[in-house]
Amino acid sequence: MRHYIVLAVGCALAACGSPERPSQPPPRVVQGPSLRETAQCQADLRREGVDFQPLPDKQFAPGCGLVGTVKLLDIGVPTTNLGAVRCGEARAYAFWARNAVAPAAYQILGSELAKIESMGSYSCRNTVGTSGPVRLSGHATANAIDIGGFVLKDGRRITVLNDWASADPALRQFWDVIRRSACRRFGTVLTPDYNAAHRNHLHLEDDKAGFCR
Ligand SMILES: [Zn+2]
DSSP: OHHHHHHHHHHHHHTOSOSOOOSSOOOSSOOOSOHHHHHHHHHHHHHTTOEEEEOOOEEOSTTOEESSEEEEEESSSOEESOOOEEHHHHHHHHHHIIIIIHHHIIIIISSOEEEEEEOOSOOOOBOOSOSSOOOBOGGGGTOEEEEEEEEETTSOEEEHHHHTTOOOHHHHHHHHHHHHHHHHHOSEEEOTTTOGGGTTOEEEEOSSOOEEO
């Protein structure tokens, strides 16, 4: 009950966008992965030559915080607009970008990948566009990354918003290949096929949901 009051007051002060309230208040303190899991994850990144910086844990609003996060410094593919990311999510993302997206760009689209444009990771907010109960997004713990587009070295810029529904066979194959790979590497993958809230980005989250739309 006390947690609920704290949440309600927090929402009143912060003018939360949704008038609905969660039926279950989120845990006030983000637990996150164990120290052992985070250490293993960091070892995996080092072994694969990923350059990163471990970040200090921080708690923000109830259910929102950073535990076991890193900042990716060099994964082989520049990614814009990426701050703190939970290590397991960062690992899945780095390996997807390097082993799926970059080869797919080269082999299917005929150009090396110059950069991936992200729309960030951490954001203390609820999920959007779903009809189910209100709940905190994976972004509230930096356990999800949103991807808006890709820039190729030949100058082409491919965005989820403009090119997801393209009739170009190469682009269709590119989306298909990187989506399939993402669905194997992340627990939740949401695309424009899921709902209108995702018309301009791919939501990639390191949970165990096995949800790929
Ligand atoms: Zn997202």
